[in-house]
Amino acid sequence: MVRRVLALPSGRIAVVVLVLVAFLAVLGPVLAPQNPLATSADTLTGTSGAHWLGTDYLGRDVLSRLLDGSRISVLGSLEVALTALVVGAVPGILSVYLGRAFEWITLRLADTLVALPFLLFAVAVIALLGNGISQAMLVTGVLVSPLFYRVSRAATLSVARSQYVEAAVIAGASVGWVVRRHVWLKVLPPIAVALAQTIGVGFVIVSSLTFLGIGVQPPAPTWGGLLASDLAYLSRRPWAPLAPAVLIMITVWACNLLADAIRDVSGEAGRALVNNRKARANRLDKAEPAPAGGA
Amino acid sequence: MSTESTAAPVEPVATTPSADPVSAVPSAEPVLQVDGLEVHYGLRRRRRSALGGVSLSVAPGETVGIIGETGSGKSTLARAVLGLVRASAGSIVVDGEDVGSYSPRQWRALRRKGVIQYVFQDPLRSLDPDLTIEASLAEPLLLQGVSREEAATRIRAFLSRVRLDEELLDRLPGELSGGQRQRVAVARALVTDPRLVILDEPVSALDSANRVQILQILKELRAEGVALVFISHDLGSVAGIADRIAVLYRGELVEVGAARDVIASPQHPYTRLLVGSAPTLHTAAADRAERAALRALLHA
Amino acid sequence: MTTLSEKLHVVDVEAEAERAEDTSVAADPAPVLSVRDVRISDRAGDREIVHGVSFVLTPGRAVGIVGESGSGKTLTCRAALGILPAHFEVSAGSIEIDGRDIAGLSSAEWTALRGATISAVFQDPASYLNPSIRVGAQVAEVIRVKKGVKRGEARRQAIALLRAVHLRDPELVYSQYSFELSGGMLQRVLIAAAIAAGPRILIADEATTALDVTVQAEILDLLADLREETGLALVVVSHDLAVVAQLCDEVLVLRQGEVVEQGPTRQVLHDPQHEYTRLLIAEHEQYGLDKFLAPQLAPTPDSQEDA
Numbered sequence: 001m002v003r004r005v006l007a008l009p010s011g012r013i014a015v016v017v018l019v020l021v022a023f024l025a026v027l028g029p030v031l032a033p034q035n036p037l038a039t040s041a042d043t044l045t046g047t048s049g050a051h052w053l054g055t056d057y058l059g060r061d062v063l064s065r066l067l068d069g070s071r072i073s074v075l076g077s078l079e080v081a082l083t084a085l086v087v088g089a090v091p092g093i094l095s096v097y098l099g100r101a102f103e104w105i106t107l108r109l110a111d112t113l114v115a116l117p118f119l120l121f122a123v124a125v126i127a128l129l130g131n132g133i134s135q136a137m138l139v140t141g142v143l144v145s146p147l148f149y150r151v152s153r154a155a156t157l158s159v160a161r162s163q164y165v166e167a168a169v170i171a172g173a174s175v176g177w178v179v180r181r182h183v184w185l186k187v188l189p190p191i192a193v194a195l196a197q198t199i200g201v202g203f204v205i206v207s208s209l210t211f212l213g214i215g216v217q218p219p220a221p222t223w224g225g226l227l228a229s230d231l232a233y234l235s236r237r238p239w240a241p242l243a244p245a246v247l248i249m250i251t252v253w254a255c256n257l258l259a260d261a262i263r264d265v266s267g268e269a270g271r272a273l274v275n276n277r278k279a280r281a282n283r284l285d286k287a288e289p290a291p292a293g294g295a
Numbered sequence: 296m297s298t299e300s301t302a303a304p305v306e307p308v309a310t311t312p313s314a315d316p317v318s319a320v321p322s323a324e325p326v327l328q329v330d331g332l333e334v335h336y337g338l339r340r341r342r343r344s345a346l347g348g349v350s351l352s353v354a355p356g357e358t359v360g361i362i363g364e365t366g367s368g369k370s371t372l373a374r375a376v377l378g379l380v381r382a383s384a385g386s387i388v389v390d391g392e393d394v395g396s397y398s399p400r401q402w403r404a405l406r407r408k409g410v411i412q413y414v415f416q417d418p419l420r421s422l423d424p425d426l427t428i429e430a431s432l433a434e435p436l437l438l439q440g441v442s443r444e445e446a447a448t449r450i451r452a453f454l455s456r457v458r459l460d461e462e463l464l465d466r467l468p469g470e471l472s473g474g475q476r477q478r479v480a481v482a483r484a485l486v487t488d489p490r491l492v493i494l495d496e497p498v499s500a501l502d503s504a505n506r507v508q509i510l511q512i513l514k515e516l517r518a519e520g521v522a523l524v525f526i527s528h529d530l531g532s533v534a535g536i537a538d539r540i541a542v543l544y545r546g547e548l549v550e551v552g553a554a555r556d557v558i559a560s561p562q563h564p565y566t567r568l569l570v571g572s573a574p575t576l577h578t579a580a581a582d583r584a585e586r587a588a589l590r591a592l593l594h595a
Numbered sequence: 596m597t598t599l600s601e602k603l604h605v606v607d608v609e610a611e612a613e614r615a616e617d618t619s620v621a622a623d624p625a626p627v628l629s630v631r632d633v634r635i636s637d638r639a640g641d642r643e644i645v646h647g648v649s650f651v652l653t654p655g656r657a658v659g660i661v662g663e664s665g666s667g668k669t670l671t672c673r674a675a676l677g678i679l680p681a682h683f684e685v686s687a688g689s690i691e692i693d694g695r696d697i698a699g700l701s702s703a704e705w706t707a708l709r710g711a712t713i714s715a716v717f718q719d720p721a722s723y724l725n726p727s728i729r730v731g732a733q734v735a736e737v738i739r740v741k742k743g744v745k746r747g748e749a750r751r752q753a754i755a756l757l758r759a760v761h762l763r764d765p766e767l768v769y770s771q772y773s774f775e776l777s778g779g780m781l782q783r784v785l786i787a788a789a790i791a792a793g794p795r796i797l798i799a800d801e802a803t804t805a806l807d808v809t810v811q812a813e814i815l816d817l818l819a820d821l822r823e824e825t826g827l828a829l830v831v832v833s834h835d836l837a838v839v840a841q842l843c844d845e846v847l848v849l850r851q852g853e854v855v856e857q858g859p860t861r862q863v864l865h866d867p868q869h870e871y872t873r874l875l876i877a878e879h880e881q882y883g884l885d886k887f888l889a890p891q892l893a894p895t896p897d898s899q900e901d902a
Contacts, residue, residue: 162420163415163417163420163421164420164421164422164423164431166379166415166421167413167415167421167422167483168434168438169379169406170377170379170406170412170413171406171407171409171412171434171435171438171487172403172404172405172406172407172408172409172435172438172439173403173434173438174403177438181423181426181434182423182426185423185425185426186425364807364808364809364810365777365778365807473664502663502664502834503663503834503836503874503875503878504663504874506878506882507874507878507881507882510882528807528808529807529808530808530884531808531837531879531883531884532882532883534882534883534884534886534887535881535882535883535886536882554887555887558884558887558888559887559888568809569808569809570884570888571812572808572809572811572812572813573808573812573837573883573884574811574812574815574835574837574838574840574841575837575879575883575884575885575888576836576837576840576864576876576879576880576885577840577864577885577888583816583819583820586812586813586816587816590809590813
């Protein structure tokens with residue numbers, strides 16, 4: 001699967017971008033040239049040798065804040081996505097196999113989560129668990145989980161009623177075997193798409209929550225937080241939201257690109273795609289030596 | 296209405312299946328013995344009968360055609376024998392074992408032995424579109440606990456019997472022709488050396504050349520002593536290969552007999568309609584008026 | 596195994612076949628559908644798929660096209676209906692419907708022609724009906740649009756049509772939805788809709804393939820009745836030679852876009868020239884009902900009366 005994703009140019013670009021983002025998340029705080037929390041009198045300056053991306057309304061170095069904030073931003077959105085994945089996809093697949101009662105209860109739970117007002121619920125749970133990025137992201141993940149529940153359930157349902165699963169059962173397969181061998185491959189692509197989408201949503205949520213003072217405490221930087229704080233001073237520094245916005249966009253875009261690449265290479269259509277590319281490449285390879293030989 | 300001598304109305308009750316279904320069969324212990332099998336669907340008021348007391352036996356090396364229209368219960372019969380549907384009465388004995396009261400675990404153990412196999416009607420839907428042909432063929436062997444290497448060699452040794460090329464092994468079902476796919480579906484059922492294979496309309500969707508090829512494969516199989524049960528709506532598609540034919544109508548076997556007898560001198564009106572409806576090269580066997588009379592008789 | 600041709604006097608059959616052709620031409624000189632050396636190409640792949648098909652259909656006659664999937668039989672039908680799939684085109688030859696060449700028809704002219712002059716039924720009838728509208732209303736809609744009659748009258752005519760296709764309780768069927776009807780009943784409803792505007796040609800493309808054999812016979816009987824009663828000309832397409840043989844006067848055997856055999860049904864069945872036709876016949880004789888039934892029925896097949 002990984003090799004097939006990398007065979008696509010879009011898959012390669014996505015992986016490269018995401019590796020860079022991961023690199024930022026790991027080394028960002030170390031790379032930051034200045035203390036991201038140190039304020040100064042030079043507020044809202046433009047780009048300069050000392051401050052490559054200028055300073056914010058408290059005179060803090062924007063580049064340092066961007067680099068330092070990448071770890072919390074990336075970890076936060078990953079936490080949202082993984083929580084949603086575990087809380088949603090596992091019961092989604094199992095709801096098809098574990099009988100009527102489990103199916104009914106999980107379906108109603110998913111409905112309930114969808115119906116809950118998001119912010120109110122987040123504030124209430126954080127009041128209960130204490131204010132912190134982990135708690136906030138956990139709550140967000142649970143609230144997004146119905147997406148994974150629905151996606152994985154729908155994919156599983158279509159597989160579970162198929163004849164090839166019945167054929168496997170007639171050959172003596174157990175539920176575990178069927179899920180591992182037949183269901184997983186069909187459920188993986190839609191889940192991967194949902195995961196990439198959720199990571200993107202996670203970035204936006206971290207920033208909105210920061211803006212509201214939930215989760216991340218104000219001095220600690222995040223990409224979303226930078227975007228929010230800079231927005232207030234648009235008249236003084238109109239290009240300021242550009243850097244955090246571009247970072248968020250590129251990351252979300254790379255996630256979606258990866259999701260598309262996974263979808264494209266999995267299944268029958270994907271195989272045909274890869275084969276076509278191979279065939280075309282073969283033709284080019286054959287075509288190239290000929291003029292060289294003639295020359 | 297021109298009712299000829301052959302179209303004389305016969306009371307459906309007068310032609311019950313022969314009392315001893317094993318009669319036409321060489322003396323050997325049957326691979327499949329079904330007695331008084333009843334299957335019901337739905338609960339309480341909505342409960343309706345899908346099979347009402349079906350008795351049938353299949354000997355090793357014998358080919359039996361089960362003919363019936365949509366809703367006659369022919370698929371239910373197959374599903375009951377495979378343990379996918381629970382019987383409400385009667386007994387099913389597969390290879391000497393009474394499977395009527397089997398638990399899911401016992402069923403799984405029996406299925407893993409690969410004694411009884413099933414070929415679906417539509418190979419495109421019964422083969423996982425994301426698994427290569429090799430993976431699909433290996434599945435029944437892997438479930439038996441055979442190692443991957445062993446499965447690979449056994450599959451390769453098997454391919455020539457179903458006229459498949461080795462290079463097809465790493466293709467996906469979608470990349471094969473209809474005839475190749477059906478041969479893969481047949482191969483998957485045969486890799487475990489079953490003693491009984493149930494085939495649901497295995498040739499209906501195929502054109503002549505592929506149809507002949509599949510039937511030839513099955514004939515070779517029969518010669519090796521494997522029992523075959525053909526399920527079809529079309530008497531014509533099993534006529535050339537079945538030793539015996541059983542006609543299922545509204546959940547009951549209305550006629551069982553040697554293929555030649557059932558086709559040449561059908562007794563039950565439904566069987567007569569079946570024979571009269573099947574297109575042959577000389578137009579249908581019965582004329583339009585005769586068919587109309589039989590339809591009226593059956594609907595009365 | 597002895598073949599049919601050995602049992603019969605080939606010369607007699609050929610003579611009769613020639614006579615049959617003569618009478619058909621003499622009886623009705625105005626063909627409703629004439630296909631002349633039609634070739635169909637796939638512009639995307641730049642390949643020719645159908646390499647020249649010709650036949651002439653006069654009122655009350657039936658032509659059968661036999662071939663395996665991908666042989667081009669459906670494309671030929673679609674060309675006659677003006678509904679070739681995207682990037683397919685008739686690259687050579689001509690098709691005339693009721694004396695008009697279809698090459699220059701505008702889409703408005705096609706709409707007027709379809710249903711009123713040429714009509715078709717296909718495999719898988721359920722997919723041609725809207726599951727959320729009562730089937731009767733869908734037949735009545737065809738009548739309203741094609742004949743310009745009022746609702747009440749359209750309903751009356753629709754029920755009469757449903758009765759004409761031998762549906763047992765036409766009033767009840769009129770008010771049912773497609774999922775409440777069996778495959779055979781749906782195909783009858785579609786035939787009713789197809790003949791609603793009184794077409795002169797009906798194309799049945801694998802129309803009985805997915806049906807039970809007994810139901811298939813009912814539909815084939817219905818088509819034969821319609822042909823006799825209304826002079827409807829039929830084009831019957833099937834992968835089964837026997838289905839075509841039962842209904843048609845003339846047979847075309849298509850293989851990979853090539854007509855490998857063409858002629859009066861009796862001649863093709865009894866004296867097949869091409870190897871592929873022989874294979875089709877041998878399959879029936881070895882594996883089909885013919886294995887048991889052929890000797891009894893050989894002397895007087897129905898098709899003789901038609902000639």
